[in-house]
Amino acid sequence: MSRPAHKRPEYHKINKDLFVLTYGALVAQLCKDYEKDEDVNKYLDKMGYNIGTRLVEDFLARSCVRRCHSYSEIINIIAQVAFKMYLGITPSVTCHNSSRNEFSLILHKNPLAEFVEELPAGRSALCYCNLLCGIIRGALEMVHLAANVTFLQDRLKGDSVTEIGITFLKKLDEKKYRRKK
Amino acid sequence: MSRQANRGTESKKMSSELFTLTYGALVTQLCKDYENDEDVNKQLDRMGYNIGVRLIEDFLARSNVGRCHDFRETADVIAKVAFKMYLGITPSITNWSPAGDEFSLILENNPLVDFVELPDNHSALIYSNLLCGVLRGALEMVQMAVEAKFVQDTLKGDGVTEIRMRFIRRIEDNLPAGEE
Numbered sequence: 001m002s003r004p005a006h007k008r009p010e011y012h013k014i015n016k017d018l019f020v021l022t023y024g025a026l027v028a029q030l031c032k033d034y035e036k037d038e039d040v041n042k043y044l045d046k047m048g049y050n051i052g053t054r055l056v057e058d059f060l061a062r063s064c065v066r067r068c069h070s071y072s073e074i075i076n077i078i079a080q081v082a083f084k085m086y087l088g089i090t091p092s093v094t095c096h097n098s099s100r101n102e103f104s105l106i107l108h109k110n111p112l113a114e115f116v117e118e119l120p121a122g123r124s125a126l127c128y129c130n131l132l133c134g135i136i137r138g139a140l141e142m143v144h145l146a147a148n149v150t151f152l153q154d155r156l157k158g159d160s161v162t163e164i165g166i167t168f169l170k171k172l173d174e175k176k177y178r179r180k181k
Numbered sequence: 182m183s184r185q186a187n188r189g190t191e192s193k194k195m196s197s198e199l200f201t202l203t204y205g206a207l208v209t210q211l212c213k214d215y216e217n218d219e220d221v222n223k224q225l226d227r228m229g230y231n232i233g234v235r236l237i238e239d240f241l242a243r244s245n246v247g248r249c250h251d252f253r254e255t256a257d258v259i260a261k262v263a264f265k266m267y268l269g270i271t272p273s274i275t276n277w278s279p280a281g282d283e284f285s286l287i288l289e290n291n292p293l294v295d296f297v298e299l300p301d302n303h304s305a306l307i308y309s310n311l312l313c314g315v316l317r318g319a320l321e322m323v324q325m326a327v328e329a330k331f332v333q334d335t336l337k338g339d340g341v342t343e344i345r346m347r348f349i350r351r352i353e354d355n356l357p358a359g360e361e
Binding site for chain 1: 192194198203204207214232236239266292311
């Protein structure tokens with residue numbers, strides 16, 4: 001099968017610092033808008049979800065990823081292709097259970113938090129990078145993979161690494177892997 | 182000077198789509214927060230200013246650009262180095278004023294507006310106004326007070342996107358620039 005035609009003639013590779021600082025401005029705005037950390041976290045996740053549903057179209061159009069046959073394969077594509085493409089990092093992958101539907105992405109470096117030394121005062125429950133959870137969840141849902149995505153560890157909260165837990169909620173079903181039209 | 186070697190698991194480069202979509206989420210949030218487009222434009226400019234003040238440190242550390250001796254040299258660095266580094270595009274420089282204190286950056290394409298369609302009720306919104314603040318904040322940190330503004334925008338039906346840059350004055354060294 002031939003690759004789908006590119007919608008645009010070129011793909012931009014950019015230094016990520018403008019993105020990271022812009023993300024910081026977004027988080028700061030949400031902290032102004034909402035008193036509670038839980039609300040900021042919720043809106044970051046919601047925004048991320050909307051972004052993920054659109055970003056996955058770009059990803060599928062540009063990568064050579066086709067049908068995946070296991071959750072492990074999907075997680076490896078997220079870590080080695082998607083994170084590399086969109087954030088310039090390659091997280092490590094671990095699997096948590098014998099039914100192999102619970103995984104973690106270990107970010108030894110978290111570019112989104114590069115200019116953040118600590119959480120703002122009075123914001124200890126803030127999940128600064130919660131946009132990423134929404135993005136992953138939204139992208140996976142567009143390819144019919146329901147998942148829970150949460151931060152299990154966060155360097156901004158004193159942990160030694162940043163860890164994103166991904167739990168797939170449904171049994172794998174071949175028929176559902178056709179890309180949405 | 183050799184550049185710092187990239188670690189195996191990290192690259193300074195990323196694809197621009199995530200930035201474009203995240204920027205869209207920011208603009209959407211500001212449109213909810215503020216009643217009118219003028220306030221959104223102002224807030225985007227203010228945010229951009231704060232970003233520019235910090236981004237310039239990264240830029241100077243990362244590029245080999247020394248001090249620019251005039252506004253023409255500054256224009257070249259902005260268009261050929263900085264825009265390329267942070268947005269993946271190289272605008273052209275046109276419309277110099279006779280005094281050499283004004284020029285335009287012409288963006289044939291603006292990655293910030295990929296995936297974007299401006300709704301009818303936001304005709305006064307300057308969607309990419311963050312960029313004007315970034316330019317102003319960054320240049321202020323190298324002692325140049327400038328005005329940056331969009332005078333053409335493809336989102337509004339113009340053929341290109343144009344940012345007009347005007348040099349106002351050199352800032353005295355003993356007055357530190359600060360956040361707005």
